[in-house]
Amino acid sequence: MTLNLTMAIIRSVPDSSDTKLRLRLSRAGVRPTRQRLTVLKALAAEQHDATAQEIYARLRRRGERVGLATVYRTLSLLSEREVVDELAHHPTETCYRLCSPGHHHHLVCSECHRVEELGSCDLEPWLDRAAGSRGFVPTSHTLEVVGLCAGCRAS
Amino acid sequence: MTLNLTMAIIRSVPDSSDTKLRLRLSRAGVRPTRQRLTVLKALAAEQHDATAQEIYARLRRRGERVGLATVYRTLSLLSEREVVDELAHHPTETCYRLCSPGHHHHLVCSECHRVEELGSCDLEPWLDRAAGSRGFVPTSHTLEVVGLCAGCRAS
DNA sequence: ATAATTGCAAAGCGTTTGCACCCTG
DNA sequence: CAGGGTGCAAACGCTTTGCAATTAT
Numbered sequence: 001m002t003l004n005l006t007m008a009i010i011r012s013v014p015d016s017s018d019t020k021l022r023l024r025l026s027r028a029g030v031r032p033t034r035q036r037l038t039v040l041k042a043l044a045a046e047q048h049d050a051t052a053q054e055i056y057a058r059l060r061r062r063g064e065r066v067g068l069a070t071v072y073r074t075l076s077l078l079s080e081r082e083v084v085d086e087l088a089h090h091p092t093e094t095c096y097r098l099c100s101p102g103h104h105h106h107l108v109c110s111e112c113h114r115v116e117e118l119g120s121c122d123l124e125p126w127l128d129r130a131a132g133s134r135g136f137v138p139t140s141h142t143l144e145v146v147g148l149c150a151g152c153r154a155s
Numbered sequence: 156m157t158l159n160l161t162m163a164i165i166r167s168v169p170d171s172s173d174t175k176l177r178l179r180l181s182r183a184g185v186r187p188t189r190q191r192l193t194v195l196k197a198l199a200a201e202q203h204d205a206t207a208q209e210i211y212a213r214l215r216r217r218g219e220r221v222g223l224a225t226v227y228r229t230l231s232l233l234s235e236r237e238v239v240d241e242l243a244h245h246p247t248e249t250c251y252r253l254c255s256p257g258h259h260h261h262l263v264c265s266e267c268h269r270v271e272e273l274g275s276c277d278l279e280p281w282l283d284r285a286a287g288s289r290g291f292v293p294t295s296h297t298l299e300v301v302g303l304c305a306g307c308r309a310s
Numbered sequence: 311a312t313a314a315t316t317g318c319a320a321a322g323c324g325t326t327t328g329c330a331c332c333c334t335g
Numbered sequence: 336c337a338g339g340g341t342g343c344a345a346a347c348g349c350t351t352t353g354c355a356a357t358t359a360t
Contacts, residue, residue, distance in 0.1 A: 031359070033315065053349075067317040072350060088243040092325080093349060107291045118285055123278075127300060130273055135305025136262045143298045145282060150290025186334080188340065208324075222342040227325065247350085248324060 028081040035066050039074045040083075040098070048113045049087050049095035087115070089144050105143040111152035118145065183236040190221050194229045195238075195253070203268045204242050204250035242270070244299050260298040266307035273300065 021040045025032040042055050050058075056071045075096050078084045087095040089108055097106070097115050105118040123141065131138050176195045180187040197210050205213075211226045230251050233239045242250040244263055252261070252270050260273040278296065286293050 031314070033359075035316070051349090065317095069318075069351075070316055073315085076350095086246075088246070091241075091243070091249055094246060107286055107289070107293070109291075110294065116289060116291060123281075131262055131300060131302065134262070134271060135308065136264070136271060136300075136302055137308060138262070138300045138302035139265065140302070141298060141300040143296060145286060145291075145293045145296040147286065147291055147293035147295070153290065153292060186339075188334085190341070206324085220342095224326075224343075225341055228340085231325095 024083055028078070028083045030077060030081060030083070035070050036074050036078075038064050038066060039071055040078070043084060043096060043098040046098070047115075049097040049108075049115050051090075051093045051095055053093070055096075087144065088142065089146065105145065107145045107147060107149070109149035109152055110146050111148055114149050114151070116149065118143075179238055183233070183238045185232060185236060185238070190225050191229050191233075193219050193221055194226055195233070198239060198251060198253040201253070202270075204252040204263075204270050206245075206248045206250055208248070210251075242299065243297065244301065260300065262300045262302060262304070264304035264307055265301050266303055269304050269306070271304065273298075 018037065018041070021037055021044065022032045025036060025040065030036065038059060039055060042059055043050060052068070052072045052075050055075070056066065056068045059066050059071070075084065075094075079086045079096065082101070083098075085097045085099045085106070087097060087106060087108070089095065099117055100119070102119075103121055105121055107116040107118055109115075121143070123143070124138075127138050127141060173192065173196070176192055176199065177187045180191060180195065185191065193214060194210060197214055198205060207223070207227045207230050210230075211221065211223045214221050214226070230239065230249075234241045234251065237256070238253075240252045240254045240261070242252060242261060242263070244250065254272055255274075257274075258276055260276055262271040262273055264270075276298070278298065279293075282293050282296060
C-alpha cells in the first residue's frame with residue numbers, strides 16, 4: 001500500500017533534476033541553454049499550469065537572469081516540440097504545463113487551479129463513429145474538464 | 156429523399172428571420188437593439204465560426220452602422236447568456252458560432268474552417284468514471300475536434 | 311568560427327474602457 | 336425623462352519582433 005502510494009507519487013511528479021530536464025530538451029532537439037533549463041525547471045516545480053508572465057515574474061523575483069521574450073520563445077518552442085502542454089481554458093493568455101508524454105487530457109480544478117492528467121484516452125473509437133456518420137474524419141481533439149479536485153472537495 | 160435533404164438543411168441552418176432572432180434575444184433577456192440584431196444576423200449567416208473583428212469588417216463593408224466595441228460587447232453578452240457558442244481552438248482570438256441550444260461539441264474542419272455540431276454528448280458517464288477514480292468531480296467539459304469535413308475530403 | 315540564442319525596447323494586435331451622445335421604453 | 340446602449344478613441348495586456356550583443360557547439 002505504502003509502496004503503491006510512493007510509486008504513484010513518483011510517477012505523477014515530473015522529475016525535476018537538471019540532468020533529466022536537460023535530457024528532455026536534447027531528446028526534443030532543443031539546445032539546452034541556461035535560460036531554457038531555468039524555464040523548464042520552473043515549470044516542473046508547478047502544481048498548476050503557468051503563463052509565460054507568471055514564470056517570468058517568478059524567475060525574476062528569484063534573481064534569475066532571463067528576459068520575458070526568452071520565456072515566451074522557450075515556451076512556444078517547447079510546446080511545438082511537445083515537451084510541454086498548452087492549455088486553452090484561459091481565453092486571453094496561454095497556460096503551459098509540464099506533462100508526461102503521450103496523448104492525454106486535463107482535469108482542471110476550478111477552485112485551486114491544480115491540473116491533473118487524465119491518461120489513457122479511449123475516446124477515439126467513439127469519436128470516429130460519431131464524426132464518421134457525418135463524413136468527418138477527426139485528426140486531433142482536445143478535451144478539457146473543469147471540476148473540483150479531491151482536496152478542494154474535502155474542504 | 157428530396158424531403159429528407161430539405162429537412163436536414165432546414166434543421167442545420169439556424170433560422171435567420173428577424174422575428175426569430177429577435178425572439179432569441181428577448182428570451183435571453185437581451186434588449187433587441189438594431190445593432191444586436193445585425194450582429195446576430197451576421198452570425199446566423201455564417202457557415203464557419205467568426206471573430207468579432209470579422210463580423211465588424213463584414214458589417215461595415217455592407218454599409219451597416221455599428222461600432223467595433225459594440226460588436227465585442229454584443230458577442231460577449233450573447234455568449235454569457237448562452238445565445239452563441241464560444242470556440243477556443245484559436246489561441247489569440249475568440250471565435251463565435253450561433254448554435255442550437257443544449258450541450259454539444261464541435262467538429263472544426265482544418266481545411267475550410269466550417270464548424271459542425273456534434274450533438275448528443277454521451278461522454279459524462281465515461282468522464283465521471285475516469286475522473287472519479289481520482290476523487291475529481293467534473294462540473295463541465297469542452298471537447299473540440301479538428302479534422303477534415305466531408306466536402307474537403309472529397310477534393 | 312559560426313550559427314543559434316538572448317535581452318531590450320518598440321511595435322503589434324485583439325480586446326476593454328471612459329465618456330459624451332443617443333435611443334428606447 | 337431615466338437608464339441602458341452606442342460610438343469613438345484612448346488605454347490595456349499579452350505576445351511578437353528587430354537588432355546588436357552574447358553564447359553554445
